[in-house]
Amino acid sequence: MKNISKKAKILSIILAIIIIAGIIVIATKGFNFDLKYEKSQKVELYIEQDFNISDIKTITDEVMPGKQVIIQKVEVFEDSVSITAKEITDEEKSNLITKINEKYGTELSSDSTETEDIPHTRARDIVKPYAWPFAIATIIILAYMAIRYHKLGSIKIIAKTIGINIVAQATLISVIAITRIPFGRLTIPMVLAIYLLTMVGLTARFEKRLEENKTENKESK
Amino acid sequence: MKKIKILTIILLIILITMVAFWGIYTQVQNRMENQVKDYSYAMDLAGSRVVRLIVSDENETTVKDSEGNVVEDSENLTDDEIAEKGYTKEETPYNSDEVKTVDNYKKSKEIIEKRFNELGISNYITKLDEETGDIIVEVTENENTDSIVSNLATTGKFEIVDSQTQEVLMDNNDIKLANVMYGADSSSATSSGTMVYLNIEFTKEGKSKLEEISTNYTKTTEDTNTTSEDANTTDENATTDETSDDTSSDDTTEKTITMKIDGEEIMTTSFDEPIRTGRLQLSIGSATTDTDTLNGYINQASNMAVVLDTGNMPVRYKVDTNEFIESDITQNELQIASYVMLGIVGLALIVLIIRYKLLGLLGAFSYVGLMSILLLVIRYANVVLSMEGIFGIAIVLILNYIFVNKFLNKLKDNRKDLSKEEVIKANKETYKEFFIRIIPVIIMVIAFSFVQWTPISSFGMAMIWGIALIALYNVIFTNNLLKLKAKKD
Numbered sequence: 001m002k003n004i005s006k007k008a009k010i011l012s013i014i015l016a017i018i019i020i021a022g023i024i025v026i027a028t029k030g031f032n033f034d035l036k037y038e039k040s041q042k043v044e045l046y047i048e049q050d051f052n053i054s055d056i057k058t059i060t061d062e063v064m065p066g067k068q069v070i071i072q073k074v075e076v077f078e079d080s081v082s083i084t085a086k087e088i089t090d091e092e093k094s095n096l097i098t099k100i101n102e103k104y105g106t107e108l109s110s111d112s113t114e115t116e117d118i119p120h121t122r123a124r125d126i127v128k129p130y131a132w133p134f135a136i137a138t139i140i141i142l143a144y145m146a147i148r149y150h151k152l153g154s155i156k157i158i159a160k161t162i163g164i165n166i167v168a169q170a171t172l173i174s175v176i177a178i179t180r181i182p183f184g185r186l187t188i189p190m191v192l193a194i195y196l197l198t199m200v201g202l203t204a205r206f207e208k209r210l211e212e213n214k215t216e217n218k219e220s221k
Numbered sequence: 222m223k224k225i226k227i228l229t230i231i232l233l234i235i236l237i238t239m240v241a242f243w244g245i246y247t248q249v250q251n252r253m254e255n256q257v258k259d260y261s262y263a264m265d266l267a268g269s270r271v272v273r274l275i276v277s278d279e280n281e282t283t284v285k286d287s288e289g290n291v292v293e294d295s296e297n298l299t300d301d302e303i304a305e306k307g308y309t310k311e312e313t314p315y316n317s318d319e320v321k322t323v324d325n326y327k328k329s330k331e332i333i334e335k336r337f338n339e340l341g342i343s344n345y346i347t348k349l350d351e352e353t354g355d356i357i358v359e360v361t362e363n364e365n366t367d368s369i370v371s372n373l374a375t376t377g378k379f380e381i382v383d384s385q386t387q388e389v390l391m392d393n394n395d396i397k398l399a400n401v402m403y404g405a406d407s408s409s410a411t412s413s414g415t416m417v418y419l420n421i422e423f424t425k426e427g428k429s430k431l432e433e434i435s436t437n438y439t440k441t442t443e444d445t446n447t448t449s450e451d452a453n454t455t456d457e458n459a460t461t462d463e464t465s466d467d468t469s470s471d472d473t474t475e476k477t478i479t480m481k482i483d484g485e486e487i488m489t490t491s492f493d494e495p496i497r498t499g500r501l502q503l504s505i506g507s508a509t510t511d512t513d514t515l516n517g518y519i520n521q522a523s524n525m526a527v528v529l530d531t532g533n534m535p536v537r538y539k540v541d542t543n544e545f546i547e548s549d550i551t552q553n554e555l556q557i558a559s560y561v562m563l564g565i566v567g568l569a570l571i572v573l574i575i576r577y578k579l580l581g582l583l584g585a586f587s588y589v590g591l592m593s594i595l596l597l598v599i600r601y602a603n604v605v606l607s608m609e610g611i612f613g614i615a616i617v618l619i620l621n622y623i624f625v626n627k628f629l630n631k632l633k634d635n636r637k638d639l640s641k642e643e644v645i646k647a648n649k650e651t652y653k654e655f656f657i658r659i660i661p662v663i664i665m666v667i668a669f670s671f672v673q674w675t676p677i678s679s680f681g682m683a684m685i686w687g688i689a690l691i692a693l694y695n696v697i698f699t700n701n702l703l704k705l706k707a708k709k710d
Contacts, residue, residue, distance in 0.1 A: 075545050094538065133672045135667065185265055193612050196616055
C-alpha cells in the first residue's frame with residue numbers, strides 16, 4: 001500500500017511539473033499553431049504540367065529556409081501549385097518564381113502573381129462542432145459511472161472521473177505546448193484518444209475497487 | 222487434425238491480410254486494377270473546394286425619371302436613350318462605407334455557417350479577414366458542391382414589391398421560415414409526377430400583410446400564372462421533365478406583385494383569392510420518373526429555402542476564387558504514418574510472443590487478422606476516413622491488444638497443459654471484464670456515430686465497427702484458435 005502511494009506521489013509530482021511547465025510555455029510562447037489554421041500568405045503558380053510536391057519542397061526550402069510551408073496541388077489537372085507560408089515576402093516570391101521557371105520552363109512573372117492573405121481560423125470554430133456531442137456523451141458516461149459505481153460513492157466517482165480527465169487533458173495540452181507539436185488538426189484526435197483511454201483506465205480501476213469491496217464484505221460476513 | 226485446423230485458420234488470416242493490405246488485382250483493359258474498394262477520405266485528407274468571397278465593390282445602377290421615380294426595365298436603355306428621355310442614371314455602391322464593419326462581416330460569416338448547417342453540410346471551415354471582410358470557405362468536394370458554392374454569395378434579400386410602383390410590400394423581416402415540400406403534381410389531368418414546392422411561412426405581421434396583398438393584388442381574367450392558398454400554387458417557374466411551362470398571360474392581370482431575391486425577379490404574379498394561412502407555396506418544378514431532375518429541383522428549392530430562412534447578409538459578397546485544392550497530407554505521408562502504426566503493432570506483438578510463447582504467437586496471428594478485417598470493413602461500410610477516424614482505428618487496435626493480452630494472461634499459468642474448459646472460461650471472463658470496462662467508450666462512440674459532422678462521425682463509425690469486430694472476431698478466431706491449441710478436451 002505504501003509502495004502504491006509512493007508511486008502515486010511520484011506520478012503526481014511529474015504531472016504537476018509537466019502542467020506547470022506547460023502553463024509557463026503557453027503564457028510566454030503560446031502554442032505552435034498549425035500553419036493551416038494560422039494567419040498566412042499564399043501564392044498560386046500555374047506550372048502547366050504535372051509536378052512532384054517533393055521538387056517544389058526542395059525549391060521552397062532553398063528560397064524560404066527554416067520556414068514552415070504547405071504545398072498543395074490545385075484543381076483536377078494538378079498542374080498548379082499552391083504554396084502557403086506564414087509570410088511570403090516579395091523577394092521570396094520573386095526567387096520562388098525564378099526557380100520554378102528554371103525548373104519547369106514556365107514564364108511566370110512576379111508582377112502577375114498575387115500574394116493572397118489567408119486569415120486565421122478561430123480556435124472556437126475548430127472546437128465548436130465537437131462541443132455538443134462531447135458534452136452529451138460525457139453527461140451520459142458520468143450518469144452511467146454514478147449508477148454503476150454507486151457503492152463507491154456516486155459523487156466521489158463523478159468528481160474523480162472529471163478530475164482525472166482534466167489532469168489528463170491538461171497534461172496532453174502541456175506536452176503539446178512544451179514539445180511544440182503544431183496545435184491544429186492532430187490536437188482534437190489526440191484529445192479524444194486520451195479521453196477514451198483515460199476512461200478505460202478509470203473504469204478498470206473502479207471495477208477493481210468494486211471487486212475488492214465485494215471480497216472485503218464477504219470476508220467480514 | 223488439430224494442427225491442420227490451426228494451419229487452416231492461420232492461412233485464412235494470412236489470405237485476409239494480403240487482401241486487406243495488397244488487394245486483389247485483375248486485368249482490366251491491359252492494366253491491372255485492384256478490385257478491393259478504396260478508402261473514402263474526408264476533406265482533411267482528400268482536399269476541398271476553397272472559395273474566396275470578397276466584399277463586392279460593384280454599384281447598383283438605377284435610372285430615374287425627371288420626377289425622381291425609378292424607371293422599370295431600364296436595363297435595356299442605352300445612355301443615349303436615357304439622355305433623350307430626360308432620365309438620370311444613378312450609381313450607388315451595394316456596400317456603403319457604413320455597411321463595411323467588422324460586426325457585419327462577422328454576421329455575414331455566421332449566416333454562411335448557418336446556411337451550411339441548414340443544408341446539412343457535414344464538414345466545412347470558414348475564415349474571416351476582419352480587416353478586408355474577405356471570407357474563405359473550405360467545403361467538401363462532392364456532386365452538391367457547385368450548387369452550394371453558387372449560393373454562397375447570395376445575400377438573401379427577399380422582397381415582394383408592387384410590379385408597377387416598385388414599392389416594397391414585404392421583406393425578410395416578414396419571413397418566419399422557409400422549407401421544401403413535395404406533393405403530387407396536379408397541374409394537369411394527365412400529370413402524375415412529384416411536384417417540388419418552396420414553402421414560405423410568414424410571421425404574424427407578415428401574415429396580415431400577405432392577406433392584405435392577396436386581397437388587393439387580384440386578377441380580373443383567366444391567368445395561368447397564379448398564386449393561391451396552400452395547394453393552389455404559382456406555376457410560373459414550374460417545369461416538367463420534357464418541357465418548360467411558359468404560358469403566362471400577365472396582361473390580363475389588373476395588379477401584380479413581383480417577388481425578388483437579391484434584386485433578381487423570381488416571379489411576377491397575382492392572386493386568385495386572399496391568403497389567410499400566412500403561407501406561400503411556390504412550385505419549383507415537377508418530374509415523373511427522372512430522379513436526377515427531381516433531385517435538381519429539390520436542391521434548387523432547398524438552396525432558396527435556406528437562403529430565405531437564414532436571413533439576408535448585411536454585406537454583399539462576390540466569389541473571387543473557386544478551386545479544388547488537394548490536401549497537404551499526401552498519400553506518401555499517409556503511407557509513412559501507416560508504416561509507423563504497423564511498426565508499433567509489430568513491436569507490441571513481439572512483446573506478446575515473448576511473454577506468452579506459442580499462445581502469444583497464435584494471439585498475434587489472430588490480432589493481425591482482426592486488423593486486416595477492420596481495414597476491409599471500414600472500406601465496405603463506407604466509413605469516411607478523417608484524421609479522427611485514423612485515430613479511432615488506432616484506439617481499436619489498442620483495445621484489441623488489451624483484450625488479447627487479458628485473454629492470454631488468464632491462460633498463462635496453464636499454457637503447457639491447457640484444457641478447452643480453461644480456454645472457454647478465460648474467454649468468458651475476458652469478455653465480461655473487457656466489455657464492462659469499455660462501456661464509457663461504447664457510449665461515446667455510439668453518440669459520435671450519429672453526429673453529422675464528418676470528422677466526429679468518422680471517429681465514431683471507425684470505432685463502432687472496431688468494437689463490434691473485437692466482440693465477434695475474437696469469439697470466432699482467437700477463441701477457436703486457442704481451443705484448438707488446448708491439449709485436453
